Amino acid sequence: MNTAEPDQTDRHRHESLNIINALRRGTVPAEGLERIVVGLDMEEGVIARQLEYVAEGGGDLKFIRGDYGSGKTFFVARALEIATGKGFATAHVFVSPSAPLSKPKALYQQICANLRTNETEHALKTIVDNWLFAIEERLISAGRGGEGESALETAAEKEIETALAGISEKNTALAAALRTYYRAYNAGDFPIAQAAIGWIAAEPTIGRDFKQKAGIKGEVDDTMAFLFLSGLVEIIHSAGYQGLAIAIDELETTQGLQRNQRERSYQTLARIIDALDGGRMPHCYFLFTGTPAFFDSSRGIRSVTPLYDRISVVESGTYKNPRQPQIHLSRFDTGKLELVALKVIDVYSQAYREVDRERVSHRFIRAMIKKITGRFGGRVDVIPRIFLKEFIDVLDKCEIYEDYNPADAYEFEAGHLTGDLREEEEAVMVVEF
Structure with missing residues (x-):
């Protein structure tokens, strides 16, 4: 049964949830940053x-x-x-x-x-596959694929060598690894295909079996790393x-x-x-x-x-x-942090439901910034991550509890940050006795 593509609203909500979840954890969101960037x-x-x-x-x-x-x-x-x-x-x-x-x-x-x-994380294999597929498509379109899979494979291997000729003049190993990957993948020898991708990525644990099949000695080293990077960029561009x-x-x-x-x-x-x-x-x-x-x-x-x-x-x-x-880049100041908070409110409203702007008002946001900066020597520039974690917690409580009023209930308690502070944050934190 085919599942319909999610509509734009669903995708927007999913992205909004990802942003809020990342801020709740104190990390940079993986996508949608244009929705919270300021200045x-x-x-x-x-x-x-x-x-x-x-x-x-x-x-x-x-x-x-x-x-x-x-x-x-x-x-x-x-x-x-x-x-x-x-x-x-x-x-x-x-x-x-x-x-x-x-x-x-x-x-x-x-x-x-x-x-x-845009489509894939850990994308090296996908990029290599797209590159090889593009080579095959080009050969077929030009009528150079020959008769049968074997002829196409031979022609594609020649194209691999041609595409990386500049790299191969200095080191033939990258082309050999890609040729071995192509053969192994077509033959269904997935362990060797996976080992080929691992060797191209300079993974240290690739076994002798792959190197023997590829005719490769050694591994990617410091002297050849940038040459291989140039080859990788060439592959990426040729893959579309x-x-x-x-x-x-x-x-x-x-x-x-x-x-x-x-x-x-x-x-x-x-x-x-x-x-x-x-x-x-x-x-x-x-x-x-x-x-x-x-x-x-x-x-x-x-x-x-x-x-x-x-x-x-x-x-x-x-x-x-x-x-x-x-x-x-200049340091964060109160004005920038307020603007980010307002943008986060918009994102939160897309992820859950409309935020109550009376409870989470401009006045409350400024008061909250002041409470947190007071524990960090008045330094606004060191608190954005901490502030946003705390701010998402306030928005959560407003969304969950109808009677939660942050203006009355919110206090910044730094005790729960033990072990979560970065060196720069800890250096300016005011210790209370």
């Missing part, structure tokens, strides 16, 4: 125009700079949402001990693991997407590394910039986030003068220029 129209426009350039075959990047509480992670998630809407595949990677900037292989691995499209948009978040963690690791990290960054500027990564867009210290401190990129010169900006006082290499 970033100019910056979004700059990102959109860069993506149009990349879709036409360019390569580009942007550094997102801001203190804690300026919403860097939210902004890059919104930027990736814009990219998805324009037909890009995306990946959001956080610099961490498991994915240090100093190790290109680990970054490539995380990009593959977090690859998404505009390109790949990658967010690499929390670059400031690099400052805590030992000197040799920091230097390798900055070399990796320079390699990416050189490849984009040199036209060697068409259809690829990078977003990086970092705190001001990452850009300006002696342990940050200021310590590498050529790199610092490449991405530094002309200071322009009041009139910020987001077309420069860096977009400078």
